[in-house]
Amino acid sequence: MNFKNLGIDEDIINVLKNNGITSPTIVQEKCFGIINEGSDLITKAQTGTGKTLAFLLPIFENISPTSKDIQALILTPTRELAIQITDEAMKLKKAKDLNILSAYGGKDISAQIRKLKGNIHIIIATPGRLLDHLSRKTVDLNKLKILVIDEADQMLLMGFKKEVENIISHTPKARQTLCFSATIDSQVKKLAYKYMNDPINISIQNDNVTLDNIVQQVVETTDRNKQDALFNVIDEDRPFMAIIFCRTKIRVDKLEESMHSKGYNCKKLHSDILQSKREKVMKSFRSGDIQYLIATDVASRGLDISGVDHIYNYDMPENAESYIHRIGRTGRAGENGYTCLFTAKKDMEILSEIESHIGFKIERRNINI
Structure with missing residues (x-):
């Protein structure tokens, strides 16, 4: 299957090729034809599957540059993800001159109002x-023709349910x-079915695709020795x-302080x-000026950064x-990746859950401390 077979405009295909x-x-x-036909759609897909283009391509095919109306709205839980989607949309703008506004907190609202x-x-x-x-009536x-709710599970996890419902109204x-x-639990289903018209469900099973290019290892340590082990x-x-993933903002702050004092190039x-x-x-991280990015899950959600060859789970993920x-932040686009998970005795239950989920026991890595 190629983009031409899907029925995508030649100008858009050329922009994609150039990128x-x-x-x-x-x-x-799987999504293009369904969206193109106008059906509502619930898609379960991890970051790294190409889902941003899965909704941007049909949006660019189906909205009119001559109209003065807002025809598509993409809602996303984090500013970083809004910026990332905007970057992708701006590339496609070279093929079809649509006006795009990125609206998120921390950015000058008066500039957005002018635009x-x-x-x-x-x-x-x-x-x-x-x-x-909306409250300012700007x-x-x-x-509106198309509403996209991206990272719906994270949207609900971050407490945006009422805001999303207000926007839909x-x-x-x-x-x-x-x-x-990324996950379709009862909360996501409840929100989706309440506001959707007979939606088609698609599930992209990409766990193995994500994991095939990634070497995974575990370092068994203690909380006291974890920093030295890292x-x-x-x-x-x-x-x-x-x-490097940490569980909380305080853990991120402490680790960054320690790494700076040791001379590591990190933020x-x-x-x-x-x-x-x-x-x-x-x-700075995208351009390679920073070697180590120390982050919480929420801050990194949905980020697609090429060139990340190593992921370190300093703190155990929740599940x-x-x-x-x-770990899907590495091994992208056919490249090889490496991930290392640091576990203490208290983490063994979640480690067993992870190994059961991926279908094999993760190799243990021995280190000298």
């Missing part, structure tokens, strides 16, 4: 900032609704770019950091799904 994308991923292949006075076709937004615009969603009932989520491992590995990323600084950190999310 190194020559054939659709499974999620793009909204022109005709905007696509808005990519976090719930809080969009509600701000955004009118009455002619400002949109026409005849709209098309697309819901993308330093020992990264000194041996000398990764080009790595993400931290979590929700208490000012948005302008977070953007600066992400820009197997979270583990898959974390």
Whole structure:
């Protein structure tokens, strides 16, 4: 299957080709026709499957540049994800000149209001900032054609249910609704079915695709020795770019302080950091100026960064799904990746759950401390 077979416009195909994308991923292949036909859709897909283009491609095919109405709204839980989706949409803009507005907190709202006075076709937004615009009446969603709720599980986890419902109440009932989520639990289903019209369900089983290119290892240690174990491992590995996951913002702060004092080239990323600084950190990490990004799960959710060859789970993920999310940040686009999980005795139950989920016992790595 190629993009031409899917019925995608030649100009868009050329833009994709120029960005190194020559054939659709499974999620793009499965979703395009359904979205193109106007059906509502619930898609279970992990980060790294190409789901952003799965909804952007049909949006670009189906909305009109001559209309002055907002025709597509993409709701996302985090600013970082809004920025990332906007970057992808801006690439496609070279093929079809649609006006795109990225609306999220921490960015000058007056600049967004000025831009909204022109005709905007696509808005990519976090719930809080969009509600701000709706209350100021600077955004009118009455002619909206397509609503995308991206990372729906994370949206609910972060407490945005009421905000999302409020936003939906400002949109026409005849709209098309697309819901993308890494996990489809009862909360996601409840939200989806309440606002969707006979949705088609698609599940992309990509765990093995994600894991095939990734060498996974476990270092068994203690809480007291964990930091020394991490330093020992990264000194041996000398990764080009790595993400180190911690459980809480305080743990991120403490680890970054320790790593700085040891001379490691690192920066931290979590929700208490000012948005302008977070953007600066992400820009530096993407360009390779920072070697180690120390982050919480929420801050890193949905981030697609090429060049990350190592993932270190300094703290245990909450569950197997979270583990898959974390390690999916490496081994992208056919590249090889490496991930190391640091476990203490108290973590053994979750480790067993992870090993059961992926279907094999993860190799133990011995280190000298």
